[in-house]
Amino acid sequence: MAIVGLDLAGVETRPTGFCKLTGYKAETCIVFTDEQIMAKIRDVNSRLVAIDAPLSLPPGRASIEERTGSHLRPCDRELLKRGIRFFPITIGPMRKLTKRGMNLRVVLEAEHFVAVEAYPGGAQDVLGIPRKQKGLNKLLTGLEDLGIEGLTSQMSDHELDAVTIAYVGKLFLEHKAVVYGDDVDGIVMPQGEFNPKNKILPDKEPRKNKSRLARVETGTVARKAEKNS
Numbered sequence: 585m586a587i588v589g590l591d592l593a594g595v596e597t598r599p600t601g602f603c604k605l606t607g608y609k610a611e612t613c614i615v616f617t618d619e620q621i622m623a624k625i626r627d628v629n630s631r632l633v634a635i636d637a638p639l640s641l642p643p644g645r646a647s648i649e650e651r652t653g654s655h656l657r658p659c660d661r662e663l664l665k666r667g668i669r670f671f672p673i674t675i676g677p678m679r680k681l682t683k684r685g686m687n688l689r690v691v692l693e694a695e696h697f698v699a700v701e702a703y704p705g706g707a708q709d710v711l712g713i714p715r716k717q718k719g720l721n722k723l724l725t726g727l728e729d730l731g732i733e734g735l736t737s738q739m740s741d742h743e744l745d746a747v748t749i750a751y752v753g754k755l756f757l758e759h760k761a762v763v764y765g766d767d768v769d770g771i772v773m774p775q776g777e778f779n780p781k782n783k784i785l786p787d788k789e790p791r792k793n794k795s796r797l798a799r800v801e802t803g804t805v806a807r808k809a810e811k812n813s
Contacts, residue, residue: 587757588630589750590621591704591742592637592688594680601742604628605750610734612743618688625697633692634702634753636745637685638673640769648674648682659701659765666764668706668778700756700772702749709778716741727751 591601596617602624604611615621625633641647642654655674656664663670673682685701692699705715713726723744724735732747739747755761756772763770 586628586630587750587753588625588628588633589702589746589748589753590633590635590637591745591749592621592635592681592685593742594677594684599740599742601740601744601746603743603746603750604630605732605747605754608731608733610732610747610750612739612746614740614742618684618691621688622691625692626695630697632753632757633697633699634749634756634772635685635688635699636702636704636749637688638678638682639685639689639699639701641682641686642674645674648679648686657765657769659763659769659771662764663703663706663771666778668703668709670703670706700753701770702752702772704745704748704752706771706778707748707752707774710774710776716744720744 586604586606589601589603589605593600593616598616599614600616600621602613602615602621604624613624615624638657640657642657642660644654655672657673660670660672671678673679689699708715708723708726711726711730713729714722716723720739720741721737723741724737724739727744727747728735730751732751735744735747752761752772752774755774760775761772762775764773765771
């Protein structure tokens with residue numbers, strides 16, 4: 585069963601990386617519009633869609649446009665605690681990405697797909713492979729060292745980040761991932777602790793993710809029933 589990884593852009597005029605991961609075989613492309621994204625996801629009919637975009641708001645915010653002092657979610661605070669760099673979701677261009685990600689999540693869940701938030705840069709930190717800022721060739725090599733096949737030097741940074749979070753989705757379904765923050769709106773990450781020396785340390789307190797896995801199974805059954813009706 586394939587898993588989709590989506591390195592979502594904040595606007596439809598900028599490229600979004602798309603990855604279909606079947607086992608360890610990655611197939612990637614660039615898409616732009618929400619319509620193109622949904623068409624690709626429907627074609628894959630994945631159990632799980634991992635998205636590099638905020639899919640929820642900080643507690644106390646009714647919308648991304650609302651001006652409050654609340655900028656961090658529980659999962660963001662967990663990233664900070666673990667020393668993993670990220671951009672606050674309510675600042676600058678992240679506002680557009682947050683709005684698009686949340687809207688896409690609503691569409692996906694209406695069609696019984698399970699959407700989870702993932703963070704390629706953070707995942708790469710935990711997996712001990714370079715982020716794209718260190719060079720795409722180094723990131724590509726790091727992904728290949730994880731066993732991922734089908735990668736080429738022509739792939740963009742968006743595609744390689746999409747591969748990364750599709751791999752995180754694979755780990756999630758194999759019970760080899762953890763959730764930072766709460767189970768509904770948290771970020772799915774590989775097991776292990778980030779270490780600046782690129783060494784993977786065991787998680788101190790792995791979080792349960794059984795309910796999310798149950799949602800994947802329920803969504804799969806619902807889509808099959810809908811397709812056969």
